[in-house]
Amino acid sequence: xxxxxxxxxxxxxxxxxxxxxxxxxxxxxxxxxxxxxxxxxxxxxxxxxxxxxxxxxxxxxxxxxxxxxxxxxxxxxxxxxxxxxxxxxxxxxxxxxxxxxxxxxxxxxxxxxxxxxxxxxxxxxxxxxxxxxxxxxxxxxxxxxxxxxxxxxxxxxxxxxxxxxxxxxxxxxxxxxxxxxxxxxxxxxxxxxxxxxxxxxxxxxxxxxxxxxxxxxxxxxxxxxxxxxxxxxxxxxxxxxxxxxxxxxxxxxxxxxxxxxxxxxxxxxxxxxxxxxxxxxxxxxxxxxxxxxxxxxxxxxxxxxxxxxxxxxxxxxxxxxxxxxxxxxxxxxxxxxxxxxxxxxxxxxxxxxxxxxxxxxxxxxxxxxxx
Ligand SMILES: *Cc1c(COP(=O)(O)O)cnc(C)c1O
Numbered sequence: 001x002x003x004x005x006x007x008x009x010x011x012x013x014x015x016x017x018x019x020x021x022x023x024x025x026x027x028x029x030x031x032x033x034x035x036x037x038x039x040x041x042x043x044x045x046x047x048x049x050x051x052x053x054x055x056x057x058x059x060x061x062x063x064x065x066x067x068x069x070x071x072x073x074x075x076x077x078x079x080x081x082x083x084x085x086x087x088x089x090x091x092x093x094x095x096x097x098x099x100x101x102x103x104x105x106x107x108x109x110x111x112x113x114x115x116x117x118x119x120x121x122x123x124x125x126x127x128x129x130x131x132x133x134x135x136x137x138x139x140x141x142x143x144x145x146x147x148x149x150x151x152x153x154x155x156x157x158x159x160x161x162x163x164x165x166x167x168x169x170x171x172x173x174x175x176x177x178x179x180x181x182x183x184x185x186x187x188x189x190x191x192x193x194x195x196x197x198x199x200x201x202x203x204x205x206x207x208x209x210x211x212x213x214x215x216x217x218x219x220x221x222x223x224x225x226x227x228x229x230x231x232x233x234x235x236x237x238x239x240x241x242x243x244x245x246x247x248x249x250x251x252x253x254x255x256x257x258x259x260x261x262x263x264x265x266x267x268x269x270x271x272x273x274x275x276x277x278x279x280x281x282x283x284x285x286x287x288x289x290x291x292x293x294x295x296x297x298x299x300x301x302x303x304x305x306x307x308x309x310x311x312x313x314x315x316x317x318x319x320x321x322x323x324x325x326x327x328x329x330x331x332x333x334x335x336x337x338x339x340x341x342x343x344x345x346x347x348x349x350x351x352x353x354x355x356x357x358x359x360x361x362x363x364x365x366x367x368x369x370x371x
Contacts, residue, residue: 004368011367012277012315014244014334017049019370021238023061025225028237030062033208036215038062039201041222042077043069043089048283048359049226049241052080053370058225059084065165067220071096071105078103087132087165091142097121101129106164110134110142115152115159122161130164135191137184139171146187153194165218166191166198173206173214174231185213192216205230228344228355241359242339243366245276245299249331250321259318260310264291271322274301276335279315283361284337285351286312297350300340302328 008014030038040063041047046054055066055077065085068074074088085106092100092107092114100107101121109115109131118131133152136143144152152159168188172178185202192200200216205224207214209231224230227240251273259265259273276299280286289312290296296308302324309320321329336342344355351358 004366006365006367008367011365012246012248013282013363013366014246015362015366015368016242016244016339017053017368017370018238018240018242019053019057021227021240022049022054022057022225025227025237025240026058026061026063029208029219029221029224033203033212033215033219037065037218038208039065039067039087039218039220041067041204041220041225043067043073043222044360045073047222047226047228047356048362050368050370051076054226055081055084065218067108071099074105075099075103078105085164089134089142091134092117092131101125101127106131108132108134108142108165108167110144112144112148115144119160128161130162132165132167133163135166135168135188137168137187137191138180139169139184141169143168146191149191150194153191156195163195163198165201166195167201167220170202170204170207170214173204173210176210176231176233181207181210181214209234223356223359226359228359236343236345236355239339239343241344241362243337243362244334244339245278245317245337247274247301247329247331247333247335248277248316249275250329251275258310260289261313262291262311264289265310265318266292269322271320272324272326273309274306274319274321274329274335276317276319277315278337278363278366279313279317281314282363282365283358284312284317285347285353285358285361287351287353288312288347289317295350297337297347298342300336300342301333303340304328305342306335 040058042055069090087106091110134143135149172180201218203214203219205221208219208221253267253271288297298305299319306319
């Protein structure tokens with residue numbers, strides 16, 4: 001896989017993406033859920049690691065069905081994977097029907113008007129083009145209600161196009177034993193019984209890690225494949241993204257002086273501070289910073305965990321490297337924010353967010369290397 005356009009010598013950070021780990025994670029989930037099949041979920045630029053590299057690796061690992069959120073993502077994916085079955089989750093936007101036909105994409109019809117528009121389009125062009133149908137079972141986000149799905153089943157003869165997939169989405173599978181999951185499963189089974197010939201899909205990552213009754217014909221795991229945690233109580237599979245940030249300066253700070261905007265960090269001892277060339281414009285959450293009142297995230301410098309200090313700026317952040325031996329760190333060296341034992345969960349926890357948001361926010365200014 002080729003490297004990204006930002007040359008390494010110019011980049012404030014190096015994002016290394018382990019596509020072998022991505023494939024291994026896919027294969028691990030495929031083993032766990034067999035005989036159900038495993039789709040590739042590559043929305044959000046492949047959860048931030050690159051749509052085409054992610055999708056190509058998942059195809060190599062055996063994925064044949066893919067899910068994206070938007071049509072533009074689907075078109076980019078089609079160019080890379082001519083044979084894949086590609087579903088577009090966010091529904092059928094009016095006026096886009098012909099793009100689906102031309103690129104052989106499948107809309108996920110998520111409302112009665114979506115269904116009507118696709119039926120009319122198929123009638124107009126005289127081609128029964130397959131589409132997926134999304135049924136809402138309690139998420140209240142996208143999908144036909146169960147009673148609308150009953151109406152669809154009753155009018156199936158006149159529908160005029162084949163249903164390629166019947167799907168729903170779990171709202172609380174990340175909390176094992178949450179009662180909503182059982183309700184969703186019950187409703188989905190009832191609807192599914194009306195479409196016995198259609199393949200069915202319910203589970204995201206958390207559902208894939210859960211009970212086999214959630215798996216149906218096709219599971220749609222995203223985050224677990226990308227090395228994130230689908231549930232707080234489960235360890236992640238292999239990490240996929242590693243992030244190293246360039247140290248641009250090392251500074252001495254006297255006891256009592258402050259570091260960064262707002263003077264939010266006060267040095268309690270004579271300190272050495274490494275200034276790293278990345279900030280919130282690169283997707284490092286501002287909440288990962290620290291103050292005198294509250295610790296922040298950590299970075300690994302010369303094999304040692306060092307605390308971030310002060311506020312995170314747009315393009316820079318500071319790390320206290322006082323405990324690293326003087327000759328152990330020099331300007332131009334790299335500090336690791338993800339990797340060397342620091343996982344997405346560490347950064348996410350300090351930033352009051354989830355692994356998903358860390359990954360999908362990782363900026364475009366880093367040099368990217370797919371290995
Ligand atoms: C994003 C998404 C998934 C994948 O979710 P993860 O929690 O990342 O596994 C599956 N299905 C739908 C409908 C989604 O929007």
